Amino acid sequence: MKLTPEQIEQFDRDGYLFFPSLFSPEEIRTLTEAVPAIYERREAYNVREKGSDAVRTNFAAHMYSEPFARLARHPRMVEPVRELFGDDLYMHQFKVNGKMAFEGDVWQWHQDYGTWLNDDMMPEPRAMNVAIFLDDVNEYNGPLMFIPGSHRKGVVEARHDLNTTSYPLWVVENELIAQLVERGGGKNGGIVSPKGPAGSMILFHGCLLHASTSNLSPWNRVSVYLSLCAVSNHIRRFKRPEFIAHRDFTPIDCLPDDCLLEPYPVDLPWKNGMPASALATSLEPIDQIKQAA
Amino acid sequence: MKLTPEQIEQFDRDGYLFFPSLFSPEEIRTLTEAVPAIYERREAYNVREKGSDAVRTNFAAHMYSEPFARLARHPRMVEPVRELFGDDLYMHQFKVNGKMAFEGDVWQWHQDYGTWLNDDMMPEPRAMNVAIFLDDVNEYNGPLMFIPGSHRKGVVEARHDLNTTSYPLWVVENELIAQLVERGGGKNGGIVSPKGPAGSMILFHGCLLHASTSNLSPWNRVSVYLSLCAVSNHIRRFKRPEFIAHRDFTPIDCLPDDCLLEPYPVDLPWKNGMPASALATSLEPIDQIKQAA
Numbered sequence: 372m373k374l375t376p377e378q379i380e381q382f383d384r385d386g387y388l389f390f391p392s393l394f395s396p397e398e399i400r401t402l403t404e405a406v407p408a409i410y411e412r413r414e415a416y417n418v419r420e421k422g423s424d425a426v427r428t429n430f431a432a433h434m435y436s437e438p439f440a441r442l443a444r445h446p447r448m449v450e451p452v453r454e455l456f457g458d459d460l461y462m463h464q465f466k467v468n469g470k471m472a473f474e475g476d477v478w479q480w481h482q483d484y485g486t487w488l489n490d491d492m493m494p495e496p497r498a499m500n501v502a503i504f505l506d507d508v509n510e511y512n513g514p515l516m517f518i519p520g521s522h523r524k525g526v527v528e529a530r531h532d533l534n535t536t537s538y539p540l541w542v543v544e545n546e547l548i549a550q551l552v553e554r555g556g557g558k559n560g561g562i563v564s565p566k567g568p569a570g571s572m573i574l575f576h577g578c579l580l581h582a583s584t585s586n587l588s589p590w591n592r593v594s595v596y597l598s599l600c601a602v603s604n605h606i607r608r609f610k611r612p613e614f615i616a617h618r619d620f621t622p623i624d625c626l627p628d629d630c631l632l633e634p635y636p637v638d639l640p641w642k643n644g645m646p647a648s649a650l651a652t653s654l655e656p657i658d659q660i661k662q663a664a
Numbered sequence: 665m666k667l668t669p670e671q672i673e674q675f676d677r678d679g680y681l682f683f684p685s686l687f688s689p690e691e692i693r694t695l696t697e698a699v700p701a702i703y704e705r706r707e708a709y710n711v712r713e714k715g716s717d718a719v720r721t722n723f724a725a726h727m728y729s730e731p732f733a734r735l736a737r738h739p740r741m742v743e744p745v746r747e748l749f750g751d752d753l754y755m756h757q758f759k760v761n762g763k764m765a766f767e768g769d770v771w772q773w774h775q776d777y778g779t780w781l782n783d784d785m786m787p788e789p790r791a792m793n794v795a796i797f798l799d800d801v802n803e804y805n806g807p808l809m810f811i812p813g814s815h816r817k818g819v820v821e822a823r824h825d826l827n828t829t830s831y832p833l834w835v836v837e838n839e840l841i842a843q844l845v846e847r848g849g850g851k852n853g854g855i856v857s858p859k860g861p862a863g864s865m866i867l868f869h870g871c872l873l874h875a876s877t878s879n880l881s882p883w884n885r886v887s888v889y890l891s892l893c894a895v896s897n898h899i900r901r902f903k904r905p906e907f908i909a910h911r912d913f914t915p916i917d918c919l920p921d922d923c924l925l926e927p928y929p930v931d932l933p934w935k936n937g938m939p940a941s942a943l944a945t946s947l948e949p950i951d952q953i954k955q956a957a
Contacts, residue, residue: 473838477878510803511855516880545766549882562804562881584877585770587809588855589842 386522387575394570425474458601459622475586484577492607498600513586522576613649679815680868687863718767751894752915768879777870785900791893806879815869906942
């Protein structure tokens, strides 16, 4: 899978690329069937919705669930990003977001790179967000919304929202959102929300502003959201637990293209639980940690 | 304005009718310009969003605001309903719902007639909901969602939700919603949300299940929601304050078709404030009140 010059240009201009039905229903089924087991675990890596048992975000499934470990090495996902960055990649973050039927709550407008910079000391926005739909996404089950072109604004000011939902988030002020939507075309394209069948994929820039409303429909909208970071751009601080911001900068070795259908062996280091070190955090940059060691 | 036989059949089958751009931008402007003044009032009839000063619902504007008093007598709105019910109509409820940019919160799935029956003792579901868009409605600013055909289920069981938002509501259990959506066509038409420019109108049955998500967009989605009740079907109890459930069953006399553009005189009984009697409530049916008097 190679990106066309038009796709590269489109990514630079809009900040995202949409690939409808990139994975087949059979490929997606292996992932969907693995979701209940990972959501069931009573672990720090399952963040639940406010006042509900429904999972809002599951972290690091590729460390303990075979199907997700294979997805994390899928060439159809990894190669276009490697092409755009011209660098090897490692897995910075891996989430399975619930947005469950009737329960899924809003995500306010935010950009991810602000957090990666401020918390994780990631030097540049050279980490790509990847969204893979495990359920059909339609206008009723809280689709992801983007402000096209907003990534060109770079890192914007944000405030830490600890109240709206169960997951703390650096969110952007309304006035700036309104300006960026207006600049992006107002009611004619200033907000977009790619919708499509399970198996569709979106690549989007770490600075692209995005949000999603609550899911009042009877349809789950489970998605994998992961972030692939250029190896040379790895994070410099372990302020957040390892299950949120990973610390293994080894380049991803892709499996063959049929890896969601065939049982290629994968390493599952957290299969029997997270090590205590994964919860340890530090405010010191890691070069200082190394010097002190 | 006369309904076609197809429209009457469609209303019976789906439970709603949509009239895009029924009112002109000039007609709507007179209403939109009157909204800030009614939202400003610190009165019981302005219900604000949880933790915010944004108005969620304003009640009874037709009793104290001239443009809304004229809309309440508009033939383009009143006549199709009179035709469907074959009866004179009175104004049972009149709301200007905010669903303001960034602030507008969800309305969970509910039907209105359940409340009218249980609280107001309205004998039959012969009151029509009317929604008139004062702003453009698109997929991003929290449009009204319907389950087509769900009105044929009649009154369904509901629980009183006092927590989700700032306005208490009888909401329907998730399992029943899922069933009705499935019966209505599932992902192919089981939920619909009429969208269109400011000035569009929806008529929908008092038993039609509806909901709307939060508005994360920078665009207000102010709508007038009113309920026209057949005079013979008037409420039998004043359990709710008069600004919520009106007690004057006099048939509406329509003004001419240009009444939003020309200054026809209208009566504004609450122009200088609500009478104390509008807040008085009673659990007794009104025939007993009359007998006691």
